[in-house]
Every structure is written in C-alpha cells, then in structure tokens.
Amino acid sequence: MATSTYHPDTTGCTGWQGNADATPNSTLAVSGESEYTSGEKTDTSSDNGTTVSQGGARACHRIRFTIAEAEGDVTQLDFKFNADSSGPGGVDYDLFVYDDNGSTWGTSRATNTSAFSDYDFTASITTSVGNYIDGSGNVFALLMIDGGSGKTSLLLDLAELVVTYTESGGNNRNLLLLGIG
Numbered sequence: 464m465a466t467s468t469y470h471p472d473t474t475g476c477t478g479w480q481g482n483a484d485a486t487p488n489s490t491l492a493v494s495g496e497s498e499y500t501s502g503e504k505t506d507t508s509s510d511n512g513t514t515v516s517q518g519g520a521r522a523c524h525r526i527r528f529t530i531a532e533a534e535g536d537v538t539q540l541d542f543k544f545n546a547d548s549s550g551p552g553g554v555d556y557d558l559f560v561y562d563d564n565g566s567t568w569g570t571s572r573a574t575n576t577s578a579f580s581d582y583d584f585t586a587s588i589t590t591s592v593g594n595y596i597d598g599s600g601n602v603f604a605l606l607m608i609d610g611g612s613g614k615t616s617l618l619l620d621l622a623e624l625v626v627t628y629t630e631s632g633g634n635n636r637n638l639l640l641l642g643i644g
C-alpha cells in the first residue's frame with residue numbers, strides 16, 4: 464500500500480465557492496459558484512489560518528480532486544476539511560462526497576452544529592471506493608452550511624484528500640518471481 468495526498472493547488476485539482484439552492488442532491492455543480500483563483504487554491508491547501516470565505520445562505524466550497532491513481536488500485540479515500548466559521552451557530556455545517564455511480568451527494572459524512580473557530584471535518588471511504596471516482600479520475604467533495612442563515616460565513620482553510628492504493632507492478636513482480644522459481 465502507498466498513499467498520495469491531494470489539495471486544491473495540486474496539478475489538475477481545483478475548487479469553487481458559491482451558495483447552494485438546497486441540500487445537495489443529484490446536481491454536481493452548485494448554482495452561482497465561481498472557480499477559485501490560483502491564490503485561493505493555495506489558501507485552501509494548507510491549514511495555516513489563511514482561508515477563503517464564502518458568506519450567505521448555504522455557503523459552500525466544492526473541491527475537485529483529480530487523482531493520478533487507477534480507480535481499480537484505490538482502496539481508501541480519506542478527506543479532511545479544516546474550516547472556520549463566523550456569526551451565530553445553530554446551523555448545520557456538513558461535508559459531502561459525491562457518489563458518481565449513484566449521481567448523488569448522499570448524506571452528510573461529517574457535521575458540526577455550532578459556530579467554531581477551527582474545526583476538522585473528516586470522512587473515510589473504505590467500501591465501493593470506485594463509486595466515488597469518475598471516469599476522468601475526479602473525486603468531488605463539498606463543505607457547506609446546510610441552513611438558511613445568511614449571517615454566517617464558511618471560511619475554508621484546508622481541503623485534503625489522501626488516496627490509499629495498491630502499488631501497480633505488484634502482480635507483475637509476483638509473476639516474475641514465479642518465473643525465476
């Protein structure tokens with residue numbers, strides 16, 4: 464097993480900020496979203512207190528991790544989103560991962576219902592991992608305020624995906640050893 468780590472500023476990856484119309488369902492994109500600038504990709508690629516802020520109702524950050532590993536080699540996806548909030552609590556902050564096979568964001572994988580200054584949203588996928596990787600190697604995750612309060616902002620500090628995979632060549636190496644034997 465080996466791992467690779469991806470952030471919005473990793474080659475091929477990017478993010479968007481916007482305001483969802485509702486709890487995400489089947490639509491991959493969020494209405495009114497705008498893609499991160501290169502500076503915003505950098506700002507969301509390390510947990511250093513430099514954030515990208517999105518305000519308004521159902522503020523959200525949608526990240527596309529484009530992974531280099533072959534889908535069939537991937538055994539686990541581990542997400543970590545570190546964020547700050549401003550304004551009152553009492554709303555849900557939710558992390559979603561897009562199921563490309565079912566064309567749905569599904570249910571929240573990590574939740575915080577209070578205002579917070581520094582919080583890690585984490586989620587791990589260990590079964591049917593290929594369902595979450597599309598035909599172009601894209602994995603999508605979304606952190607959003609799942610509520611109506613426009614007085615709260617969602618400040619994304621870090622978006623990270625760690626991909627665990629079987630190293631290619633393993634089977635070939637075994638065949639080679641059989642050949643020597």
Ligand SMILES: [Ca+2]
Pocket residue numbers: 510511512545546581582620
């Ligand atoms: Ca932080």
Ligand SMILES: [Ca+2]
Pocket residue numbers: 505506507508509510511512513514619620621
């Ligand atoms: Ca940051």
